[in-house]
Amino acid sequence: MxxxxxxxxxxxxxxxxxxxxxxxxxxxxxxxxxxxxxxxxxxxxxxxxxxxxxxxxxxxxxxxxxxxxxxxxxxxxxxxxxxxxxxxxxxxxxxxxxxxxxxxxxxxxxxxxxxxxxxxxxxxxxxxxxxxxxxxxxxxxxxxxxxxxxxxxxxxxxxxxxxxxxxxNPPNAHLPFASSRMIPYEKIAKLEVDRGGVRTTLVSDVFSRFNDQTTRVIVFDKARSPIFVIRRKNIPADWIDEAGKLKAQALTIDDYLKIGNNAADAVQFGFIPQGASVEQALRALKDSQSDDLFVTATGQKTDPVIGWLTNDRLK
Structure with missing residues (x-):
């Protein structure tokens, strides 16, 4: 001392x-x-x-x-x-x-x-x-x-x-809105189906939307609520031929969900309100333990989706 x-x-x-x-x-x-x-x-x-x-x-x-x-x-x-x-x-x-x-x-x-x-x-x-x-x-x-x-x-x-x-001076007034970085709903690589028959939807309908820039497709219902996120990297390699095309045209989304951890991964996403800042979006992304965030008017999953944010767009 x-x-x-x-x-x-x-x-x-x-x-x-x-x-x-x-x-x-x-x-x-x-x-x-x-x-x-x-x-x-x-x-x-x-x-x-x-x-x-x-x-x-x-x-x-x-x-x-x-x-x-x-x-x-x-x-x-x-x-x-x-x-x-x-x-x-x-x-x-x-x-x-x-x-x-x-x-x-x-x-x-x-x-x-x-x-x-x-x-x-x-x-x-x-x-x-x-x-x-x-x-x-x-x-x-x-x-x-x-x-x-x-x-x-x-x-x-x-x-x-x-x-x-x-x-x-609201604390988030000077922060950029996350919605300024989102992909608008109209430009999302998506598939709109009836919620009741989503599992019987053919994987070929989803696969046809993949390209060099699009590595995941969002399956929405008619109310613009997300149901599944289908990732190209999670499609088994034996489903694809040497030319990069889908072998079996009869495979469904239900078959995709039964592979490995696909069922849990397909529904792993979060929601944020339209007025959320980038910092708030990053925290929501961390809390949801996913790479996908959907923007709605109030942040509730029951509201129609306005846009889509990925981890890359928030960096």
Missing amino acids: AVEELFRRYLPFCIGLLAFVTGVSVLEVPRLPWGGFEKLTNFGAIVAISGVVMVVSRFAIGPVVSAQPAVPDPTASDTWMRQRIAPIVLTVGTLAITALSALLIVVFWQLGTATGPENVIRTKLDSILMSIFTATLPVFATWVGTVLAFYFTNESFKQASEAALLAA
């Missing part, structure tokens, strides 16, 4: 302890008799004053010896001060009021217990002590209320300002 950290932690305690020992010595607490509350009140006053000294020393020494960042940040410093000012003021104020009240009680108690033929304070000691209580309680309440009102009013103003800035 660094020397500065040791000073920051233990020097305020040592100062408070020194104040306590000094107070005990000055008021000669050990020599006072235990009759009444004189010794107890003196001791309480010394403890309260020592606590105030220790707390003030802690906040006075801490900022001086604590490590500072290489490049000071005025915003961070202001935020730190606003977060600390309420507990600092409340703590110091409470201890100061407590110490002042204890000191007044000790002084008036000693004056009231002093011997003398005409000790006016002795006859009015109870009312004096009650006056101290009734005087300090409103001060403490006003003190706490003022600090808390300032703190929470400031927080409310800060939240209102942030809400106004957020409304004026």
Whole structure:
């Protein structure tokens, strides 16, 4: 542990302890008799004053010896001060009021217990002590209320300002829309079929849409909702002859789905709303664990597809 950290932690305690020992010595607490509350009140006053000294020393020494960042940040410093000012003021104020009240009680108690033929304070000691209580309680309440009102009013103003800035500058306003990179529905390599008979659709109808640029075909229903994504690379090699044509014309999509992991892969895709940004589309692509995203008006899969996005178009 660094020397500065040791000073920051233990020097305020040592100062408070020194104040306590000094107070005990000055008021000669050990020599006072235990009759009444004189010794107890003196001791309480010394403890309260020592606590105030220790707390003030802690906040006075801490900022001086604590490590500072290489490049000071005025915003961070202001935020730190606003977060600390309420507990600092409340703590110091409470201890100061407590110490002042204890000191007044000790002084008036000693004056009231002093011997003398005409000790006016002795006859009015109870009312004096009650006056101290009734005087300090409103001060403490006003003190706490003022600090808390300032703190929470400031927080409310800060939240209102942030809400106004957020409304004026939406977080995704400066980000490009993913829909600007999509393939419109009209240009998608697709096949539109009745959903009820999709599995009996011939693979040859899908295969005829493959070319050098088109390596996957989307099978939609009549409502423009995607059903399957058929990939050329997942068609078994023994289905294709040396000329690159499909051998068996009677094979269906159901036969394709029964090969390996094709059934799971064909329905592995996601959806995003039309107003989604590229960053949001990338997150949706990752969440869907696929290479295909379909753009709809609201991002719901029940809406008609507006466009299609692939992993390559989002890079």
